[in-house]
Amino acid sequence: DAGVIQSPRHEVTEMGQEVTLRCKPISGHDYLFWYRQTMMRGLELLIYFNNNVPIDDSGMPEDRFSAKMPNASFSTLKIQPSEPRDSAVYFCASSLGPAQFFGPGTRLTVL
Amino acid sequence: AQSVAQPEDQVNVAEGNPLTVKCTYSVSGNPYLFWYVQYPNRGLQFLLKYITGDNLVKGSYGFEAEFNKSQTSFHLKKPSALVSDSALYFCAVRVFSSGSARQLTFGSGTQLTVLP
Numbered sequence: 001d002a003g004v005i006q007s008p009r010h011e012v013t014e015m016g017q018e019v020t021l022r023c024k025p026i027s028g029h030d031y032l033f034w035y036r037q038t039m040m041r042g043l044e045l046l047i048y049f050n051n052n053v054p055i056d057d058s059g060m061p062e063d064r065f066s067a068k069m070p071n072a073s074f075s076t077l078k079i080q081p082s083e084p085r086d087s088a089v090y091f092c093a094s095s096l097g098p099a100q101f102f103g104p105g106t107r108l109t110v111l
Numbered sequence: 112a113q114s115v116a117q118p119e120d121q122v123n124v125a126e127g128n129p130l131t132v133k134c135t136y137s138v139s140g141n142p143y144l145f146w147y148v149q150y151p152n153r154g155l156q157f158l159l160k161y162i163t164g165d166n167l168v169k170g171s172y173g174f175e176a177e178f179n180k181s182q183t184s185f186h187l188k189k190p191s192a193l194v195s196d197s198a199l200y201f202c203a204v205r206v207f208s209s210g211s212a213r214q215l216t217f218g219s220g221t222q223l224t225v226l227p
Contacts, residue, residue, distance in 0.1 A: 004154075031213050043155075043201065043217045056214065091154055098143050098162055098205075100215060102154035 002026070004103035006092050012109045018080040021106045024073055025094030033093040033100060034067055034077050043091075049075065082110045113138040115204050117218035124192045125226050132187040132221045134202030144185040145203040145215065146176055155201060161185060172196070192225045199223075 005024040013019055025032045033048040047057040052069045060067070064083070069075040079086055087110050093100040114137045124130045136142055143162055147155040159170025166178045176187045185202060202218040 033213075033215075042219050045214055048213060050213070055212070093155075095213065099145060099157045099160050101157060102147075104154045107152075 004092055004094055004101055006090075006103035006106050008106060009104060010107045010109075012111065013082055014111050015083055016081040017110075018078065019082045019086075019108060019110075021077040021090050021092075021108070023075045023077070023092030023103060025075070025092070026096075026101055027073070029094035029096045029101075030072075031095045031100075032069060032075050033095075034075070035091040035093065035102075036088045037091060037105070038088045046077070079108075082108075084110045086110050113142075113204055113206055113214075113216045115202050115216055115218035117200075117202055117221045119221050120219070121222045121224070123224045123226060126194055127191050130187075130189050130192040130196070130223065130225070132200050132202075132223060134185045134187065134218060135183050136185060136202070136204040137183060138204055138206045140206040143205050143207060144176070144178060146170065146174070146185075146187050147201045147203065147217075149199040149201065149220075151198075158187075158200075194225045194227050197223055197225045 007022045030051050034046040036044045046059045047067045049069045067077045089105045089107050091102050091105045093102045116135045145160045146158040149155045158174050159168050161168045161178045169175045174189050178185050199220045199222050201220050203215045205215050
C-alpha cells in the first residue's frame, strides 16, 4: 500500500516567491495534518482537516500561510510570499484511527 | 491543555544492552499515547500506541512501552538494542475525544545512539 505522498521532496526558492507543497493522504483516511519541523521549534502542528474541512488552523503562523483540501485525496499548503524563516521540513500526515501516518516531508529552503 | 516531556535529549547505549527512552505527559482526561521514530531525512514512523487495556504495549521492531498512570509516564523500552535502532524518537499524546479534535502534542525528541 502506498503511504502518504508528498511533493516536491526538496524545494529551494528565493524570498518573496510563492511556494506550494502538495500531499496525497492514505486512501480512506479521514484526517489530514500539516506539520512543520525545525531544530529550534521541533515539530509544530500547523492545521488539520477532517473530511476535507479545516478543523483547527491555530498553528498557522501568519496570513502568508494557507492550506486547502479540495477533495479527500489531495491537499496543498501554500506560502506567499515566502521568507527565509519559513525554511523547514514540512510534513503531511493522515489518519483514520488514533495513530497518524506521516509522509516523507518536503525540505523547504528559502534564500 | 496537553503536554509531553522527554527529559533526555540524548541517550547512548551499547549494542545488546537494554534501552529506555523516557516520556512523561500531562492531559486533562484519558490519554492516548504514541511513540514515533524518525530516521535521518525521513518522516516519522509509527512505533506503537496506548489507548486502553494492558499497560504494557508491544510495537514494531521489538519495542515496547509501559503506561504508568500514577507516574504519568510512557517510557519506551527494548530488551536488546541494535545499532540500527539509532534514530530520533518522539513521544506524543492526545486526550480522548468523541468529537473531531485530533491534535497530537509531540515531545521534543530524544536522539538514541546505539554504540557497536
